[in-house]
Amino acid sequence: MSIQPLDHVPATTAAPTAAPSRDASFAEIFASFREAFSSKGLLLMGLFAAWLFDAMDATIYAYAVPSIIKDLNVTMAEAFSVVSVFLASTAIGGIVIASIGDKIGRKPTVLLSVALYGIFNFMCGTAESITELSIYRGLVGFGLGGLWPAAMALVSEIWPAKSRGMAVGVLQTGWTFGLLTAALFAFTIIPSYGWRWMFYATVAPVILTFFLVLFFVKESPVWQAKRQEQKTRPVASAGGITILQLFNRANRRNTLLGLGVSIFGMYGWWTLFTFLPTYIDKTLNVGITKGAEFMIWTSIGAFFGYLLFGAFADRVGRRPTFAVFFVAMGIMITVFIYTVTSTGLTYLPFVGIALGFFTGYYSGYGALFSELYSTEVRATGAGFLYNGGRAAVFVGPMIITYLIPKVGFSLAINSAALAFVVAAVFVLLMKETKGIEIATLDKRS
Numbered sequence: 001m002s003i004q005p006l007d008h009v010p011a012t013t014a015a016p017t018a019a020p021s022r023d024a025s026f027a028e029i030f031a032s033f034r035e036a037f038s039s040k041g042l043l044l045m046g047l048f049a050a051w052l053f054d055a056m057d058a059t060i061y062a063y064a065v066p067s068i069i070k071d072l073n074v075t076m077a078e079a080f081s082v083v084s085v086f087l088a089s090t091a092i093g094g095i096v097i098a099s100i101g102d103k104i105g106r107k108p109t110v111l112l113s114v115a116l117y118g119i120f121n122f123m124c125g126t127a128e129s130i131t132e133l134s135i136y137r138g139l140v141g142f143g144l145g146g147l148w149p150a151a152m153a154l155v156s157e158i159w160p161a162k163s164r165g166m167a168v169g170v171l172q173t174g175w176t177f178g179l180l181t182a183a184l185f186a187f188t189i190i191p192s193y194g195w196r197w198m199f200y201a202t203v204a205p206v207i208l209t210f211f212l213v214l215f216f217v218k219e220s221p222v223w224q225a226k227r228q229e230q231k232t233r234p235v236a237s238a239g240g241i242t243i244l245q246l247f248n249r250a251n252r253r254n255t256l257l258g259l260g261v262s263i264f265g266m267y268g269w270w271t272l273f274t275f276l277p278t279y280i281d282k283t284l285n286v287g288i289t290k291g292a293e294f295m296i297w298t299s300i301g302a303f304f305g306y307l308l309f310g311a312f313a314d315r316v317g318r319r320p321t322f323a324v325f326f327v328a329m330g331i332m333i334t335v336f337i338y339t340v341t342s343t344g345l346t347y348l349p350f351v352g353i354a355l356g357f358f359t360g361y362y363s364g365y366g367a368l369f370s371e372l373y374s375t376e377v378r379a380t381g382a383g384f385l386y387n388g389g390r391a392a393v394f395v396g397p398m399i400i401t402y403l404i405p406k407v408g409f410s411l412a413i414n415s416a417a418l419a420f421v422v423a424a425v426f427v428l429l430m431k432e433t434k435g436i437e438i439a440t441l442d443k444r445s
Contacts, residue, residue, distance in 0.1 A: 040158060040159070042216040042217075043154075043155075043158070043216065043217050043218060044155065044167065044170065044171060045212070045216070046209075046212045046213045046216045046217040047110065047151045047154065047155065047171055047174075047213070047217060048170070048171055048173070048174040049174065049208075049209040049212050049213070050110055050113075050114050050147060050151060050174075050209050050212075050213055051147070051148075051151060051171060051172070051174035051175060051178065052174040052175070052177045052178040052181065052209075053114070053117075053118075053178060053181075053202070053205055053206050053209050054113075054117065054144050054147050054148070054174075054175070054178060055174065055175040055176075055177075055178020055179055055181075055182070056178040056179075056181045056182045056185070056202065056205075057117050057118075057121045057140055057144060057178075057202060057206075058086075058140075058141075058144055058178075059178070059179055059182045059273065060121075060182040060185060060186065060198065060199070060202065061082065061083065061086070061124075061137060062083075062273065062274050062275075062276070062277050062278070063182065063183070063185075063186030063190060063195075063198070063277055063291070063292060064186070064190065064195035064198060064199075065079045065080065065277075065278055066278060066281065067190060067194065067195040068130075068133070068195060071194075071195070072127075072128075072129065072130055072133070074130045076278075076401060077398075077401040078130050079130070080274070080275075080397040080400075080401055081130075081134070081397065081398070082130065082133055082134045082137050083137075083270075083274055083394075083396075083397045084394040084395070084396075084397050084398060085134045085137055085138045085141070085394075086137045086138060086140065086141040086394075087141065087270065087390045087391060087393055087394035087396075088138075088141070088391050088394040089137075089138040089139070089140075089141030089142045089145065090141040090142070090144055090145035090387045090390040090391065091145060091387040091388055091390055091391025091392075091394075092141075092142060092145065092387075092391070093113075093116075093141060093142035093143060093144065093145025093146045093387065094145035094146060094148070094149060094383040094384065094386060094387025094388070094390070095145075095243065095380070095383060095384055095387065095388075096142075096145075096146070097109055097112060097113060097142075097143075097145060097146025097150075097383075098145075098146055098149040098150065098379045098380050098382070098383030098384070098387075099379075099380045099383075100112075100146075101146065101149065101150045101153070101379045101380075101383075102376060102377065102378070102379045102380050105219050105220070105223060105224075105227075106150045106151075106153055106154040106157075106219060106220050106223055106379065107150075107154070107213070107217050107218065107219045107220075109146055109147075109150035109379070110147060110150050110151055110154075110213055110217065111210065111213055111214060112143075112146065113143050113144065113145075113146040113147035113150065114143075114147065114206060114209055114210050114213060115143070115210060116139065116140075116142060116143025116144075116146075117140050117143035117144045117147070117206070118143075118202070118203055118206030118207065118209075118210065119143075120136050120137075120139040120140045120143065121136075121140050121199055121202050121203070121206070122199060122200060122202065122203045123136045123139075124136045124137060124140065124199040125195075125196040125197065125198075125199035125200045126196075145383070145387045145390070146383070148366075148382075148383065148386050148387070149378075149379045149380070149382040149383030149386060149387070150379055150383075151171065151366075152168065152171075152365075152366035152367075152369070152370050152382055152386075153220070153223075153370055153378045153379040153382060154217075154220050154223075155167055155168055155171055155366065156168070156366065156367060156370035156371065156378070157220040157221075157222035157223060157370075157375070157378070158220055158221065158222070161435050161436060162314065162435070164314070164367050164371075165309075165310040165311070165313040165314040165318070165363075165364070165367045165434075166307070166310040166311050166314055167310070168310055168363055168364070168366040168367045169306045169307050169308075169309055169310020169311070169313075169360075169363040169364075170306075170307065170310070171363075171366065172306045172310075172362055172363030172366065173302075173303050173306045173307060173363075175302075175306070175362060176299050176302040176303045176306060176356075177299070177303075179273075179295060179298070179299045179302070180295075180296060180299040181205075182295075183292040183293075183295040183296050183299065184292075184296075185198050185201060185202070186198060186277075186289075186292045187289055187292040187293070189201060191289065222375055223375060226375040226376055243380070243384060245377050245380075246373075246377065246380070246381050246384055251372070251373065251377075251381065254372040254373070254430070254431075255372075255381070255384070255385070257426055257427075257429050257430045258368075258369060258372060258385040258430070259385055259388055259389065259392075260422075260423070260426035260429075261322070261368075261385075261389075261423055261426045261427045261430070262365070262369075262385045262386060262388060262389025262390075262392075263388070263389045263392040263393065263423075264419045264420065264422045264423035264426065265326065265361065265362075265365075265389065265419075265420065265423040266389040266390055266392075266393050267389075267392070267393040267396055267416065267419040268326075268329060268330075268333075268416040268417070268419040268420040268423065269359065269362065269416075270390075270393050270396055271393070271396045271400060271413065271415065271416040271419070272333060272413065272416045273295075273298075274396070274397060275397075275400060275409075275413060276291060276294065276295070277291025277292065277294075277295065278291070279291075279340070279409055279410075279413055280294060280340065282409060283340055283341065283409060283410070284340065284344055284345065286345065290345065294348055294349075294352050295352075296352075297348070297349045297352030297353050297356065298352045298353070298355055298356030298359070299356060300352075300353055300356060301352065301353035301354060301355065301356025301357035301358075301359075302356035302357065302359045302360060303356075304357055304360075305325075305356060305357035305358060305359055305360025305361075305363075306360045306362070306363040307360075307363075308357075308360060309321060309325060309360035309361060309363045309364055310363050310364070310367070313364050313367065313434065314434065316434075317432050317434045318364060318367065318368050318371075318427075318430075318432060318433055318434055319427055319428055319430060319432050321361075321364065322361055322364055322368070322423075322424070322427040323424045323427055323428050325358050325360060325361035325364075326361060326420045326421070326423045326424035326427065327420065327421065327424050328358040329355075329358045329359065329361070329417075329420040330416075330417040330418070330420040330421050331417075332351070332354055332355045332358055333355070333413070333414060333416050333417040333420070334414060334417055335351060335354075335355075336351050336355055337410050337413060337414055339351045340410075341410055365385075365386055366382070367433075368430075368433060369381065369382040369385045369386060370382050371433035371436050372385075372433065399412075399415070400412050400413070400415075403415070
């Protein structure tokens with residue numbers, strides 16, 4: 001049994017379409033997206049909600065740090081060590097849960113991830129010590145790590161190549177709304193009820209998301225077809241899926257360069273946004289709510305950045321679009337630091353929108369990483385690259401807290417700018433994947 005391209009799966013899953021032109025216009029890209037959304041909109045909405053609360057649970061801790069330092073009587077380094085545990089755990093979860101997802105399907109993996117991060121984020125509110133909090137945040141990270149590769153593999157496998165980048169961009173805007181939700185929770189709950197209730201409040205929307213995915217998200221027909229083929233040819237699939245397959249002759253270059261893009265792109269993002277609320281508070285002595293307000297502005301900019309990154313990536317290619325956004329991020333971090341130290345709060349809304357816009361590169365990871373691997377290792381490979389980047393940057397909080405007393409908060413944060421320049425170099429060394437048909441990748445495996 002051979003695997004047919006998604007566009008030739010029976011009409012119940014996808015209508016036949018012509019092979020995409022590598023020179024598709026923006027109008028054609030948007031038309032392709034609208035056509036696909038008419039039949040797959042509920043699926044995208046379900047995954048959007050899951051990704052939204054992934055982002056909320058991942059970033060909400062940053063707003064609680066000043067309160068946790070006082071309440072648990074710990075140092076800044078100890079409080080931010082929890083972030084290192086979280087980031088390392090996302091990698092473990094990404095590898096373990098994503099490999100399970102390649103075996104049991106994309107949808108069950110999403111449900112498992114949502115359940116894990118919902119339960120243990122609630123438990124964070126019960127922590128009585130920094131050790132206990134680290135354990136719970138580590139388990140949150142484990143659950144969150146499995147969501148991204150499963151969701152991105154699912155969207156990439158069902159969406160036409162012509163508008164795949166835009167579809168992933170729309171899904172990635174869920175991260176923007178998650179950041180916004182985390183900021184709103186912090187802004188409204190911490191001052192009146194404390195950091196513990198902020199964690200407790202996250203459980204209700206996560207429960208709703210679980211049932212939304214359960215009832216409205218369907219399994220990938222590409223994964224189902226590949227699984228059926230493996231059942232009819234058991235010898236060919238003997239041995240299972242291992243991380244070593246990502247480093248075989250066919251995948252080694254993609255894996256190593258993809259890791260470089262992920263590690264340095266994520267070091268820049270997590271360094272900046274983990275410390276950003278505390279940086280604004282300590283530098284301007286304005287309270288944590290001003291950091292939350294700034295994150296709202298960055299979320300507005302990020303919403304448009306995610307959408308337009310996907311459209312540009314579908315039009316001009318993944319590599320040049322990534323490179324431009326990475327370099328722009330490096331520049332905007334320096335502009336942000338200068339604005340905070342020189343003009344205070346005056347121009348921060350404008351800087352926040354611009355800075356947030358160029359974080360749109362995050363929406364490209366899903367399409368890029370999913371386009372590098374065959375179906376049988378797609379979730380494992382994409383999860384390894386994405387969460388491997390998160391794992392590698394677990395040293396980021398350690399580096400920054402080490403640098404702050406030696407070179408100052410501003411210069412320590414500015415190390416993120418250099419990371420983005422390095423990420424741009426790595427992505428330019430990769431091959432272009434724009435317009436590739438997902439199912440054709442199985443022919444080389």
